[in-house]
Amino acid sequence: MIRAKDTTWLLLICLLIGQFYVRTHGTPIDETKDDYQDDDYYSDNEEDPLEDETPPVVDTPAARPYFEESDLRIEAKPGDDVVLNCDVRNFMINNAVMWYKNTTMIVNGNTAVVPRFEAMKNNSIFLQNVTPADSENYYCVILPQDVRQRTTLRVGARLSILCDDRDITDRSQTFRQGDHHKLECRTYLPGEPTIKWSFNGIRIESSPSDEEKGVIVLDNIDDVNAGVYQCLADDGSHDPPHGMVTIDVQYSPKVSTHRHHVNTEEGGFAEVYCNYRANPIARSFFVKEGKTIQLSEKYSLRDSVHNGHNRTTLIIRDVEESDLGEYLCHVENAIGYNEVKVHVSYKPETPQFEDMKLEGTKVTMHWLVRSLQPLSEAMLDYKLSGSYTWSTVSVLETHRHNQTGGIWKITHQLDLPRRGMWHARVKTKNPYGWSNFSPDHDFTIQADGEGSYEPSDADLPPDQIVQAGIGLGGRGTASALAQMPLGGVILAALLLRQIRQL
Template identity: 40%
Template structure:
C-alpha cells in the first residue's frame, strides 16, 4: 500500500487512507492462503483500544525541553495506520515524519519534539486506522524569562537560514515570561542593526531584497526594566548567497617607463568567485615574464594583485579590468596605469579659530611640479581657485608626497579639493573635503560691483609658517591650468558679489615611501 500523495487537510487525507485500505483488503481476499485455518480453528485477535478510560492527556514542559507525546493505544497491528496531527495538519505517518525537523519518531508509536518552545503549544492527535481510535495530547510549554526568534514564520532560535540575494526576510522576536515593560533590542554582528539598511519596527525586522550587508548573526535581547544581568537572549544566523562585489582602492596607478606597477583588486562573494585580469579583451596569464598575479585574503576580503614588469609606453599604459564571477553573477573593477600623478587623498585637517590646515597625500614617481587648490562655500555652485604654486625639485625615484594648505577663512561650511602636476600632466581632483569654521572672528570684506584686480603672487619660501596673501576668482572645475604659476590667479567673467580676502599658503613636501604603503 502507498501513502505518498500530498494532502492539504485532514478530511482529504482520511479519504485517501480509506481508499487505499479497501484496495489492500480486496487484494488480500483475492489471493489464496495455503496457511488458512478453518473458522473453528481461527484465533480472534483483540482490536486496537485505548489503554485507559481517558482519551486525552495534558503534558506540561519548559522552553528548551525535549518532550515525547504518547499514542496510548493497545493492540496496534502492523496493518494499522497511525497518523499524528497538529490540530488538522498531518505531521507523521507511522514512524515517518512529514514536517518539522525538530520532530522525531518516539517509542510506542509516539512522537518526540526537540527543544520545545511556546510555538509548540497546541493539541496533538494520534489516530489509528481503520479502527478510528483517537488519542489527544495537549502540550503546554510553560512561560519563563526567555526570547524566541522566528524567521519568515519559522521557529529559528540558534539556527542558520540561507537566502539568495533579492529575497525578502522577516525576523520576529517574542518575549516569554511574566515581566512587564520588556523591550526587544536587536543587534547584527554585535553592532547597530540600523547601519545595515534593515527596517526595525518594535520586535520585528523587515529586510526587502536581502544582500551581503544583511548576512550575519542577529541577536535578540529582552531588556527587562530594573534588571541588568541574566537578561533573556537568543540569536539566529542568516547566510546570504550573492553575486561578487568588486572594488579597488587605487583606480589610477602611477609609474614611469621601465619601472613596474602593482594593480589591486578586492572582492567578496558567496559562493566564492573566480577572478581574471584583462587588458582590453585579452586575458592576462597568472605567471609569465611580463606579469605575475598573487591572490590572498586582506581585511576579510579576497585580494588579487597584478604585477606588471618593465612598463612600456606603447603597450602597458591604459585600462585593466579585474573580472569576478560566481554562479549568481559577475562584477568588475577598472584600474588605469598612468604616468601622471595619482588622485590626491585627504589625510587630515586642523582648525584653530578661522585658520585651517589641510593635508593631502599623493603618489608620483616623478617629482611634483605644481599644485592647485579649489574651495567654495557649501551650497554654492562655483569653485574659487587658488593660484597654482611651483615647488622645489625633488630627486627621482621617490613617489610619496604631502600637500599642505594653510587657509584663513570666514565662518561657514566649506569644501576644498586639490590636484597636482608632474612632467606628464595633471592628476584628477581629489574628492572634496568638507570643513566648518564656527569661531567668530573679524574678516576683511570688500563689497564691490566691479571685478577686483588680482593680487601679486609670492612663491613660498622655506619657512612653512609664512602666510601669503592672494586674491582669487571663480573657475569651473573642468578648466585646465595653463601658463606659469603667477599667471594662474585669474578672474573669470562671473564673480560673487561679496569678495572675501583670505590668507593662505600652499606647499608640497616629500614623504618617506612607507607613508603611503597601506593606502
C-alpha cells in the same frame, strides 16, 4: 459320567468367564514399572490432545502487535494540553502497555507512575499544561513482544523567532541577495511584554507598529543584512525570554580599489589591484581591451588578504606605451559578478588628503601624491559651501615625502575670511600632464562668539571672497575685489551694508 466332548465345552466357557472378569475387575497399570511401554502414537515430549482441548497460542508474524509508524513528532506551545497516542495494531488480551520518558517509566498499564501524566483507555497518555521541560522522547512499549513506538515531543520556549512562519530560534539561516523575508519575534507569555530587537549587538529602531508586533522586514537582502539578530521580550523579570538567529547572505562580489589611477614609467613595473568580498567564493581576473590577460613573464597575479578583504594584484613588468590604458578587475561567483576600472599612465596619481591643522581662520592642509616623475606644479581649488564657483591658487611648494621615491607631499595654508563649511581639492602636474582632482575635503571654521560679525551672503558674494587671504599669486576667475587685503574686503562689506540701510 462326563464325556470328553463335554469337558471341552466346559473349558471354553471358563475361559470366556475369565476374560470377562479381567476386563471388569482388573487393577490399574503401574506406570512406574520398567516394563511399561507408552503408546506408539505419541512421543515422550508430546501430550495427548484429549487431555486439553484448548488450542495452543501460536505467535505468528501476522498475529504480533505492531505500529504503522514507529516514529512520531508533536510540536506544542507552552501551556498546551497534549495527547501522546499509542495506536497499536493486533493488540491482544494478553498484551500489556508501558510508557517511558526516555528510560524512566511514567505509565504502567492503566496506572500513571509519574504525576501530571494520565493513562487513557486506548493506551494513550494525556499531559496537561506542557512546558519546555516536557520536551523529550517518549516510548510506548507493548509487552511481552517488546514492540516500541517513539514520540518526540517538542515544546516551544517562552519566546520563538519565526522566519516566514517557520521556527528558526537559535539556528542559522542562509538567504540570497535580493530576497525578501520577515522575522517575527513571538512570545507565549501572559500580558504584553515589550519586544526589543538588536542586530550585531546594536538596538534596531523600528516603527511602533512593527515593534508592537515584533516584526522585522528584510527587503532586497544584501551582505549588510548578514549577522546575528537577537530578540528580547521585556516582561519586567530578571530573566526575560530571549532568542537569536544567525543570518548568512549569499551575494555577488563587492569590488573596490583605492587606486583608480596607477602611475608608472617606461621600462618599470606597475601593480594594479582590487579588493573584493563575495559569498560564495569568487574567482578574479583582469581584462584589457576586451581580452583576458594571460599569465606570462610579463604578467603575473598575486592573491592576498588586506583589511578583511581578498585582494588580487596584477603585476606588469617592463612597461611599454602599449601597456598604458584601462584595466578591468573582474570578479564573479555563483550569484553574479562585479568589476572595477583602473587606469595605468605616466601622469601623477589622484592626490589623497593626509591631514590638516586649523588655527582660527588659518588652515594648513597636506596631500600626498604618487608620481615617479618630478612634479612641476600643483593647483588648489576651494570654495565656501553654497558657492557655485571654485577659486584657484597655484601651489608651488612640493617636496618628496620622507625621501620616499615616487611619493610627494603637497602643503598649503589658507587664511579664510569667512567662518562656515569649506571645500578644498588639489591636482598635480608632471612632465606627462595633470592628474585628476582629489576628492573634496570638507572642513568647518567655527564662529568665535555671538559678538563676532559675519558678513551675509548678500554682503559678500562667494565668488568675491573665496581667494581672500591667499599669500601666493591667485589664479582663476576671481574679481579685483578678491585680490584686496582681508581688511579691505571686510571694510568694503561694512560700507555696502550701511549704504543699503540708508
